[in-house]
Amino acid sequence: xxxxxxxxxxxxxxxxxxxxxxxxxxxxxxxxxxxxxxxxxxxxxxxxxxxxxxxxxxxxxxxxxxxxxxxxxxxxxxxxxxxxxxxxxxxxxxxxxxxxxxxxxxxxxxxxxxxxxxxxxxxxxxxxxxxxxxxxxxxxxxxxxxxxxxxxxxxxxxxxxxxxxxxxxxxxxxxxxxxxxxxxxxxxxxxxxxxxxxxxxxxxxxxxxxxxxxxxxxxxxxxxxxxxxxxxxxxxxxxxxxxxxxxxxxxxxxxxxxxxxxxxxxxxxxxxxxxxxxxxxxxxxxxxxxxxxxxxxxxxxxxxxxxxxxxxxxxxxxxxxxxxxxxxxxxxxxxxxxxxxxxxxxxxxxxxxxxxxxxxxxxxxxxxxxxxxxxxxxxxxxxxxxxxxxxxxxxxxxxxxxxxxxxxxxxxxxxxxxxxxxxxxxxxxxxxxxxxxxxxxxxxxxxxxxxxxxxxxxxxxxxxxxxxxxxxxxxxxxxxxxxxxxxxxxxxxxxxxxxx
Numbered sequence: 001x002x003x004x005x006x007x008x009x010x011x012x013x014x015x016x017x018x019x020x021x022x023x024x025x026x027x028x029x030x031x032x033x034x035x036x037x038x039x040x041x042x043x044x045x046x047x048x049x050x051x052x053x054x055x056x057x058x059x060x061x062x063x064x065x066x067x068x069x070x071x072x073x074x075x076x077x078x079x080x081x082x083x084x085x086x087x088x089x090x091x092x093x094x095x096x097x098x099x100x101x102x103x104x105x106x107x108x109x110x111x112x113x114x115x116x117x118x119x120x121x122x123x124x125x126x127x128x129x130x131x132x133x134x135x136x137x138x139x140x141x142x143x144x145x146x147x148x149x150x151x152x153x154x155x156x157x158x159x160x161x162x163x164x165x166x167x168x169x170x171x172x173x174x175x176x177x178x179x180x181x182x183x184x185x186x187x188x189x190x191x192x193x194x195x196x197x198x199x200x201x202x203x204x205x206x207x208x209x210x211x212x213x214x215x216x217x218x219x220x221x222x223x224x225x226x227x228x229x230x231x232x233x234x235x236x237x238x239x240x241x242x243x244x245x246x247x248x249x250x251x252x253x254x255x256x257x258x259x260x261x262x263x264x265x266x267x268x269x270x271x272x273x274x275x276x277x278x279x280x281x282x283x284x285x286x287x288x289x290x291x292x293x294x295x296x297x298x299x300x301x302x303x304x305x306x307x308x309x310x311x312x313x314x315x316x317x318x319x320x321x322x323x324x325x326x327x328x329x330x331x332x333x334x335x336x337x338x339x340x341x342x343x344x345x346x347x348x349x350x351x352x353x354x355x356x357x358x359x360x361x362x363x364x365x366x367x368x369x370x371x372x373x374x375x376x377x378x379x380x381x382x383x384x385x386x387x388x389x390x391x392x393x394x395x396x397x398x399x400x401x402x403x404x405x406x407x408x409x410x411x412x413x414x415x416x417x418x419x420x421x422x423x424x425x426x427x428x429x430x431x432x433x434x435x436x437x438x439x440x441x442x443x444x445x446x447x448x449x450x451x452x453x454x455x456x457x458x459x460x461x462x463x464x465x466x467x468x469x470x471x472x473x474x475x476x477x478x479x480x481x482x483x484x485x486x487x488x489x490x491x492x493x494x495x496x497x498x499x500x
Contacts, residue, residue: 044134046145050126060145063152064128065093068111070155072100091159096126104144107136157251157278164254167271169261179274185254187244193392194245195238195385195419196378204242204376205249212250212349228339228352228371232359233378236420239355242378243282246351253279259286265334272338277348287356339371380416383409389419393426394434404438411445415452 050061069092073079079092094100096115103109110131115124132140164185168178191205211227218225231239247254255275262268275281339352354372356362365371381389386409425444429437 042134043131044137044140046130046140048128048130060149061126061128063149064111064130066091066152066155067148068094068100068102071151072102072111076100094128096124104147105139107132107139107144109140109144162247162251162253164256165275166256167258167261179271180255185247187248189241189244190248191245193388194241195381195389195392195423196242197382198384200376204246207374208246208250208351211351215349225349226347226352227373229354230359230367230372230375231353231355231378232357232375234380234418235357236418237378237380238419239378240284242376243280243284243353243355246353247280250278250280250351252351255279255281257281257283259283259330262330265331268330268334268338273347275347275350277350279347280351280353282353282355284355285357286354287358287361336365336371339366381412381419381422383412385419386412386422389422389426390438393423394437401435401438404435404442408438408442408445411442411449415445415448417445417448 048061048064049058052058069079073092073094076092076094076098078095078098080095081090081092083090094111094113096113098113100111101108102111112129112131114127114129116127117124130140162185163182164187165180165182168181191201194201215225231242233239243254246252253276257271262271272281354366359367359375367375387405390405422441425441426437429440
């Protein structure tokens with residue numbers, strides 16, 4: 001039977017085949033064209049807009065401008081300078097329609113700034129274009145762009161004007177006042193000028209540098225990136241200077257937390273979460289403002305008179321602020337949570353430092369290793385610390401002073417003088433001769449040694465009892481134990497049970 005072909009049946013098949021052929025040829029031509037363009041111009045481009053689709057500023061754009069200003073514009077013929085409010089120096093940026101070159105792991109990169117005027121906006125539409133060879137696309141996306149962002153964060157922190165903050169007074173229930181006020185932080189103390197034992201100084205410095213470089217370690221072990229120090233020792237041994245030197249070493253802001261102005265536990269949490277990363281939170285003389293040595297005192301115990309020292313506790317370790325305007329109380333649990341609790345992980349990289357002249361007055365729960373990462377005892381001035389003081393104040397370098405220096409160092413092993421005591425003698429000398437200044441310090445040490453020797457005998461040369469009270473007021477023996485045990489074990493006994 002013969003097959004009869006009709007054009008009405010064949011024509012749709014032919015038309016469909018022609019469409020498929022045309023589509024294939026178009027795809028083939030486009031592929032050839034793209035390969036040709038890639039061969040002639042093997043460049044990939046990443047466009048970074050100043051604002052996203054919701055008109056919010058782009059962090060990557062700001063980071064790229066900061067990175068370019070510090071790394072790529074040193075030799076540029078044209079730059080734009082601007083000075084942020086919190087920066088001490090002008091910051092360069094790439095002006096529109098200009099180009100800067102960079103290199104990363106041998107990869108050449110090219111940054112171009114664009115600014116397009118738009119009728120719907122009064123400000124131009126800005127963007128940055130990053131151009132590079134296509135074969136380096138993976139390295140640019142996975143390595144270079146994260147490096148630019150991290151480097152910009154580091155550069156901003158370095159250029160940031162560091163501040164000294166203190167918490168503002170607040171009334172109970174006032175949640176809308178300003179939490180912190182600040183001034184520029186310009187304390188000159190450094191680790192090179194600290195009058196402490198050199199071995200202890202180097203150990204503290206290495207511990208701090210190890211802490212700031214272990215973000216991944218803290219995240220891996222599941223701990224907040226925070227470290228707590230307790231500085232204790234007699235008055236005048238350099239605890240405040242060490243806090244300032246730590247802030248200068250790490251280039252951190254300082255938050256001086258005054259517990260007398262904290263009305264409640266919730267307000268303490270607000271203060272904590274309002275601090276910034278890369279900061280030191282310092283609670284100076286904590287034993288004077290937060291007396292936690294008797295958490296189980298009877299609620300009906302009489303309150304101290306107003307003329308007494310503002311260092312007392314109410315029931316359950318509460319600090320009473322009735323002397324300071326009748327504000328609220330801060331409990332021990334809030335302080336512990338502030339140091340190493342849930343709220344301690346809300347900020348980021350941070351150092352918490354408590355200082356006290358009397359660690360035996362503090363509650364052992366605040367001193368245990370789970371709360372305090374390190375306890376640092378700052379003692380009286382030793383020979384090595386005396387050398388640092390002499391270098392700071394007198395710029396010693398003459399060999400003829402070695403005899404006086406040796407005598408002063410030998411006397412320091414017999415008398416107890418703080419670095420502040422010695423610095424006071426240095427500052428009080430009006431003469432310009434270095435040997436006369438050192439001799440005056442030696443005379444002061446001899447005088448104190450004589451007082452110590454006289455205080456050991458209850459009788460004077462004429463048979464009368466010596467005036468111990470006068471000598472005791474002029475020279476006070478140390479009150480801090482040197483035992484290697486944890487501070488909570490050296491605490492004086494209290495009438496009630498304590499928590500450990």
